[in-house]
Amino acid sequence: xxIIIVNYFKFILFIFVLIISGCGKSDLKNPSLIKxxxxxxSIKLCKGVDSSGAPQNITRKFSPDDTVYLYALWRGLYGDxxxxxxxxxxxxxTVFNTEVDIKNSNGSQATWYWFKYNEGDIKKGIWEAYLxxxxxxxxxxxxxxx
Numbered sequence: 001x002x003i004i005i006v007n008y009f010k011f012i013l014f015i016f017v018l019i020i021s022g023c024g025k026s027d028l029k030n031p032s033l034i035k036x037x038x039x040x041x042s043i044k045l046c047k048g049v050d051s052s053g054a055p056q057n058i059t060r061k062f063s064p065d066d067t068v069y070l071y072a073l074w075r076g077l078y079g080d081x082x083x084x085x086x087x088x089x090x091x092x093x094t095v096f097n098t099e100v101d102i103k104n105s106n107g108s109q110a111t112w113y114w115f116k117y118n119e120g121d122i123k124k125g126i127w128e129a130y131l132x133x134x135x136x137x138x139x140x141x142x143x144x145x146x
Contacts, residue, residue, distance in 0.1 A: 037138040040075040043131060045141050053110050061144045067116040068143055070129045074102075074109045081105065084132040085113035087143075090125030 046069045047057035055071040062068050070085055080103055087096040096115040113129075127143040 035136045037133050037136040039077055039133075039138075041131070041133075041138050042073040042075075043139045043141055044071045045069065045129070045143060046071055049112050053112065055112075060142060061146065064117065064122045064124065064145060067114055068127075068129075068145075069112055069114045070131065070141065071110065071112045072131055072138070074105070074111070074133070076107060077102070077105045077109050078107060079105060081134050083111055083138075086130045086132075087113075087115050088128045088130070089123045090127060091123070092128075 044055050044058050045060050046055035047059065047062070047066055048055075049069055049071060050056050055069065068087070070087075072083070072085075080101070083100045083102060085098050085100075086094050089095045098113040098115075100111045100113065102109050102111065113131075122145055124145050127145055128140055129143060130140045131138045
């Protein structure tokens, strides 16, 4: 019985990793299919983060040579957590993913995630950024690369 339970857990974990990692093209445009984070998070896209960690040049429009930052301010967050941001190109493929571990949060925590392509390699169009905490969907933002 123990072996069956362990194998079942491994199978569920494997499926979860496939969904989160964006193995191939996946449809995360319907986040209602994924468990949602119940806390509060404010998400902003920007072109930079200053030395204190605050977002600079807030926008959703970027050129191919810009670095794209996703800034998240978590409120009501205590203890240790794992966050994940998936950046998907206009075709829906996960091109970048960034994981940030939060250690000993005392109620408010800022995290940021970024990507930059080599100039000329980036697909222009509408990209999507999906943010997760402890495997739960926390929010998303559209990114326009033109």
